[in-house]
Amino acid sequence: MSTARTTIDFDRNGKQVGFLDIPHSPHEDAWGATRIPLAVIRNGSGPTVILQAGNHGDEYEGPITLGELIRDLDPGTVSGRIIFLPAVNISAVLAGRRTSPVDGLNLNRTFPGDPHGSITQQISAYVSSVIMPLGDAYVDLHSGGSSLSILPSAIIEPAQNPDLRRRNVEAVLAFDAPLTVVIDNLGEPRTSTATAVRAGLVTVGTEMGGGGTVSLDALGVCRRGVRNLLAHWGVLAPTSGPITARAENILRIPGHDGYVLAATDGVFEPFHALGSEVRAGQPAGRIHNLADPRREPETLHYAADGIVYGRRQPGRVVVGNCCVAVAARYDGPLA
Ligand code: CA
Numbered sequence: 465m466s467t468a469r470t471t472i473d474f475d476r477n478g479k480q481v482g483f484l485d486i487p488h489s490p491h492e493d494a495w496g497a498t499r500i501p502l503a504v505i506r507n508g509s510g511p512t513v514i515l516q517a518g519n520h521g522d523e524y525e526g527p528i529t530l531g532e533l534i535r536d537l538d539p540g541t542v543s544g545r546i547i548f549l550p551a552v553n554i555s556a557v558l559a560g561r562r563t564s565p566v567d568g569l570n571l572n573r574t575f576p577g578d579p580h581g582s583i584t585q586q587i588s589a590y591v592s593s594v595i596m597p598l599g600d601a602y603v604d605l606h607s608g609g610s611s612l613s614i615l616p617s618a619i620i621e622p623a624q625n626p627d628l629r630r631r632n633v634e635a636v637l638a639f640d641a642p643l644t645v646v647i648d649n650l651g652e653p654r655t656s657t658a659t660a661v662r663a664g665l666v667t668v669g670t671e672m673g674g675g676g677t678v679s680l681d682a683l684g685v686c687r688r689g690v691r692n693l694l695a696h697w698g699v700l701a702p703t704s705g706p707i708t709a710r711a712e713n714i715l716r717i718p719g720h721d722g723y724v725l726a727a728t729d730g731v732f733e734p735f736h737a738l739g740s741e742v743r744a745g746q747p748a749g750r751i752h753n754l755a756d757p758r759r760e761p762e763t764l765h766y767a768a769d770g771i772v773y774g775r776r777q778p779g780r781v782v783v784g785n786c787c788v789a790v791a792a793r794y795d796g797p798l799a
Contacts (some may be wrong), residue, residue, distance in 0.1 A: 466579040468590050469497075472504055474547070474598055479505045479539045486586050488566075498555060498566075498583055503534045503548040510544025511600035511697050514665075515690065516591070517549070519572050519604055519656060521556025521564075525672035525679065525686040526605025533690065544699045547595060553587060560676070562609050573652070575659040592659050601635065601697055602660035602667050605686060608674015612786070614774040615738050616682040617643035618689060619669030620714070621657035622796075630799035631666045637709040638696035639668060639689040644709050645773065646716035646794050647671075668693060675777040711798055715791035721767040724748045724788040726781040728762045734788065740772045748788050751781060768792050 468486045485497035515533070517526025530550035537546070551557040553571040556564045563570045567582035574581075577588030596602065608614035618641035623629040636644055647669070649655055653662075660667040672686050673679030692707065694700040717723075721744070726732065730751040736742055743766065750761035770792035781787060 466586065466590050466594065468586065468594075470502055472502055474504055474545075475506075476504075477506050477539070479503070479537070481534055484590065486583060486590070488583055500549070500554045500587065501551050503550070504545065505537055505539050505542050506545040507539045507542040508544065510542075510699050512545040512547065512598055513694060513697055513699055514547045514549070514595055514599040514602045515605070516552050516603065516656065517605040518551035518553055518557040520562045520570070520606060520609050521553055521558070522560050522562050522610045522676045523607035523672070523674070524677075525607050525683045526670065527551050527557065528678065528683060529605065529686045529690055532687070541701065542699055544697075546694070546699060547598060549591070549595070552591065553584065555583065572656055573654045575654050575656050588656070591656065592663070596660060596663045596665060599665050602657070602665040603690065603693060604656045604660075605670050605672065605690070607670075607672040607682065608774060608777070610676035611777055612774045612789070613674045613738065613777050614671040614789075615643055616673055616679070616685045617641050617645045617671050618709070619657070619671060620644065620646045621661050621667050621669055622646060622648045623661045623667075626797070626799050628661065628664060628666070629797065632661070632668070633711065633714075633798050635666050635668050635693060635696055637711060638692050638707060639670070640692050640707045640709045641670065641685055641689055643791070644714045645671070645791050646714060646796070650719060671774070674774070714794040714798075715770070715773070716794040716796070717773070717789060718768045718770070718792045722770070722790045722792065723786050724764050724766060724790070726751060726783055726785040726787055727764060728753070729782045730754065730762070731779045732776055732781045732787045733761070734775055736772045738772050738775060741770075742766050742772060742790060743769050766790055
């Protein structure tokens, strides 16, 4: 049983903007709370859509977009209910870090969470056991974060159930990002979107830009995409403008072969810009040892055909760092 508390009434009509308080008792504050922004807009009849951002604290397009919607949406224009968690891992968001400075955890590797665990585990427990059961659809807005620059894209979380898979694909295409990509995080079950799919929610993810910055392009994609989704589910009136994302253009990260990892410490020199078409076996870049100019750089190679989808942002790398991610054509099931 969670000790979290909110004054938000999820069943009340209109707009409520408040907080979720999770009791937290560090040295500086024996009886205080970690206060997470939470808003609900409800009107008329329609589905419940959960909009979440700030899962990683250094990814900004999602939190900006959700803050705007919370302020701007007139409840009279809504059919159904929207639950907003615009800065769900608030400690990480305030620190501008991927992981929580409180317990060091990556929220998106703690689902379904533990109501008696550390603060990050308590957040995921509340989302999966209190928020998700209220929802019909779930959107988790990510960007590349401090370590990666990623092409703005809408993300399909794989689903075993064919009907849910079809509804996920339809929704992600309705977001209408420049790219649509299937990402299974190597089968990782502890993410928010994997948990939402297991709960039977129609699920949409994103990767908007990255590098720990706010991308003007990605912010535009994110703003339009979230409204497209709400229109797709009938929660807002239809948006104007054609949807151009097509099922035949869906990409996927092809498992381990999609990730080019650093084989030595040093500084990574990439050979290709984001979006470049590349082939398996082709050199992807090389790692320079700046401390010893006698040493030849070590060349890294792609292991899959596809496009350069993401790239490491900082030059410095250590062994095992992801230097490049390749997205290949998706030829798996769509329903
Ligand atoms: Ca992320």
